[in-house]
Amino acid sequence: MTKLLASVTGPAEAEIALSGGADIIDLKDPAEGALGAVTPEILAATIDVVAGRRPVSAVAGDLPMQPDVVLGEVKARRAADFVKVGLFPASRAERLSVISALAEIAREIRLVAVFFADGDPDFTLLGPLAAAGFHGAMIDTIGKGGASKAAGGLLAHLTIGALAGFVRTARDLGLMTGLAGSLEAPDIPRLLVLRPDYLGFRGALTAGARGDALDETKVRRIAGLLGAGGTPFEAQDPGAPTAAAPTPIDEAARDRIFVRDLVLDMEIGAYGHERGRRQKVRFSVDARIARIATTADDIAEVYSYDLITDAIRALVEAGHTDLVETLALDLARTILSDRRVFEVSVRVEKLELGPAAVGIEIRRRRADFFG
Numbered sequence: 463m464t465k466l467l468a469s470v471t472g473p474a475e476a477e478i479a480l481s482g483g484a485d486i487i488d489l490k491d492p493a494e495g496a497l498g499a500v501t502p503e504i505l506a507a508t509i510d511v512v513a514g515r516r517p518v519s520a521v522a523g524d525l526p527m528q529p530d531v532v533l534g535e536v537k538a539r540r541a542a543d544f545v546k547v548g549l550f551p552a553s554r555a556e557r558l559s560v561i562s563a564l565a566e567i568a569r570e571i572r573l574v575a576v577f578f579a580d581g582d583p584d585f586t587l588l589g590p591l592a593a594a595g596f597h598g599a600m601i602d603t604i605g606k607g608g609a610s611k612a613a614g615g616l617l618a619h620l621t622i623g624a625l626a627g628f629v630r631t632a633r634d635l636g637l638m639t640g641l642a643g644s645l646e647a648p649d650i651p652r653l654l655v656l657r658p659d660y661l662g663f664r665g666a667l668t669a670g671a672r673g674d675a676l677d678e679t680k681v682r683r684i685a686g687l688l689g690a691g692g693t694p695f696e697a698q699d700p701g702a703p704t705a706a707a708p709t710p711i712d713e714a715a716r717d718r719i720f721v722r723d724l725v726l727d728m729e730i731g732a733y734g735h736e737r738g739r740r741q742k743v744r745f746s747v748d749a750r751i752a753r754i755a756t757t758a759d760d761i762a763e764v765y766s767y768d769l770i771t772d773a774i775r776a777l778v779e780a781g782h783t784d785l786v787e788t789l790a791l792d793l794a795r796t797i798l799s800d801r802r803v804f805e806v807s808v809r810v811e812k813l814e815l816g817p818a819a820v821g822i823e824i825r826r827r828r829a830d831f832f833g
């Protein structure tokens with residue numbers, strides 16, 4: 463299950479984060495920048511208060527990409543369970559020099575590299591990070607609050623497809639994965655689809671601005687959304703299938719979320735002439751969900767069509783697919799992995815093969831994939 467990383471300023475906020483249900487206590491000074499570090503003394507005091515109840519991570523600071531500087535700051539925080547090291551904008555050679563300098567301590571200190579979605583992220587560095595012995599890799603944003611908040615968080619800078627590629631590659635390399643960057647409640651179900659090891663929050667957990675104190679109610683709400691797998695409606699779904707035999711659909715208890723006629727260019731087809739080029743494919747998806755409560759006005763509580771378009775785009779960006787059948791099944795499986803969705807129809811049409819659109823339409827229920 464995807465865990466909640468909560469960035470706190472010290473022992474007092476660590477207690478609030480723990481009471482609210484955070485899984486990882488992450489030390490950070492928001493006044494000092496995206497990865498503003500707390501002092502080793504505050505780190506020690508927080509580790510004392512947390513007392514092993516949860517892992518404690520610490521950021522090394524907003525640092526220049528100079529090996530000696532980074533190495534020194536990381537070593538000063540070796541008491542933490544994880545130390546997060548930012549890969550700030552710099553040349554590839556400079557970033558690589560920092561990564562290889564850290565290899566000497568990667569056996570004794572669990573290192574997590576932080577890419578910045580708005581800071582020239584270079585995911586080809588995932589291989590060198592794994593080779594250097596890093597424990598994990600995550601994405602965050604440098605811009606926080608104010609004007610940059612208006613510019614949006616993580617999803618304003620990287621597509622779901624790019625994030626899916628990051629999580630997949632990092633996981634294949636054996637790295638723990640995390641995503642963060644001015645995340646808000648509605649982002650949670652969209653990112654849970656990617657199954658990162660954790661999502662990181664600060665701004666969404668405070669009473670107001672990012673520098674304000676942590677608010678336990680807000681931590682609890684975000685923890686609840688993560689713990690529910692982004693599926694707060696599950697308990698209200700009276701007709702959720704539990705056995706292999708399909709239950710009859712109670713039409714009155716269902717609502718419908720749809721995406722119609724989304725046309726994207728993608729690599730698809732089993733013929734030689736279809737390889738190495740993109741062609742237009744039209745997607746239409748109709749998802750049956752538990753009836754939405756008449757009081758629901760919070761996007762975080764409602765299954766969103768964003769989840770459908772995200773799933774389509776992630777599959778399209780994942781690379782060549784031979785068959786529309788495979789594509790339709792993968793899409794149906796992804797959409798039904800959200801427990802709020804009871805049944806889905808997926809239509810995939812290739813638009814450039816002849817005078818007519820050709821393709822497939824399938825209808826599946828949760829029990830078809832998940833028993």
Ligand SMILES: O=C[C@H](O)COP(=O)(O)O
Pocket residue numbers: 467469488490602603606642643644645662663664665666672
């Ligand atoms: O590591 C996670 C960050 O502290 C996230 O902070 P933010 O949600 O304010 O961008």
